[in-house]
Amino acid sequence: MKITNIGAQIVRLPYANDGGKREIAGRPATTLDILLVRLDTDDGLTGWGEAFGHAVIPATRSALETLVAPLLLGRDAADIESLMQDLSQRLHIFGRNGPVVYALSGVDIALWDLAGKRAGLPLYRLLGGAARADVSVYASLLRYGEPGAVARNAREAARRGYRDIKLHEITEPAVRAAREALGPQPKLMVDTNCPWTVSRAKEMARALAPLALTWLEEPVWPPEDHEGLAGVRREGVPIAAGENAAGLHDFRHLFEAGALDIAQPSVTKVGGITEERKIIALAQEFGVRPVPHCAYFGPGFLASLHLVATLPEDTPLERLFLDLEATLFPGFTDPVNGRIPVPERPGLGSDPDPAVLARYGDSAQ
Secondary structure, rough: OOOEEEEEEEEEEEEEOOOOOEEEEOOOOOOOEEEEEEEOOOOEEEEEEEEEHHHHHHHHHHHHHHHHHHHHHOOOOHHHHHHHHHHHHHHHOOOOOHHHHHHHHHHHHHHHHHHHHHHHHHHHHHOOOOOOOEEEEEEEEEOOOOOOHHHHHHHEEEEEEEEEEEEOOOOHHHHHHHHHHHOOOOOEEOOOOOOOOOOHHHHHHHHHHHOOOOOEEEEOOOOOHHHHHHHOOOOOOOOEEOOOHHHHHHHHHHHHHHOOOOOOOOOOOOOOOHHHHHHHHHHHOOOOEEEEOOOOOOOOHHHHHHHHHHHOOOOOOOEEOOOOOOOOOOOOOOOOOOOEEOOOOOEEOOOOOHHHHHHHHEEOO
């Protein structure tokens, strides 16, 4: 199963936005942008992956096309572990986190899609997963800033059947507005995206403690301050982090520092399914609950869905709370009553909708 072609395609999906900020990394954001990775093999199969993503797509795409692709052509797609090890080692000089690793993540996901298709098995079964027909999904709200918008969107998420809701707010009034709008249920999490010093994060943890958070996510800048994060955790609020961690060894240090209650590896950033499986196993060894990060709607979403389906307990999968104009995978990214079915077709279980690719895609083969 030799790789004969590597392609990249950007898909830009417009979405409705009820009060959320329309910028990311200082750039206007009116679409949800996805970087697809396509691998074709000499036995006629095609595998799909997703590389992070959003505003960094130009850099990730360049890394894929100029650094990764030349090393992939003609290689055996079946030996995923050794192939990814070789690529990671040969490219390590260009960074152990960032666009090169994001590109490798997309390749790895596509390789696993190919492996499942070749075996005739859905990915979660190929990985030895639990027999679970569907998984729970939590609504990951945008950052609104204004308490009224936070309350309005939290209520709407609950009305749609979400039993777990995550905010991206950084003020106590905004978080309180959601809790008051929801009552004691659904469960409430807060992702702050690394805004505070350790001392300020401790103050905020104490301020938010009465609001009964399921977890407080990434409260400390920089995210590499694992000891500081452990200090915040000692304030008594469960701590989640990991979407910015640089692979297995970074997670090991987080665990050894006692920084986490919830580990959040991100499949399109950390090195793909191969690396994420290792991180999940290590988290379980340390008694830390793995709950993968998943701010995606491409193959990264399906990969995360399959990975969650392999976990022994019903683990909630993140789903950004926005209404897309179109979806690449009808039936697998729009939850019903807070749950999404696990695909049963081989590989990831669904290829991108060609009509959506034609309308919203910008391809380069």
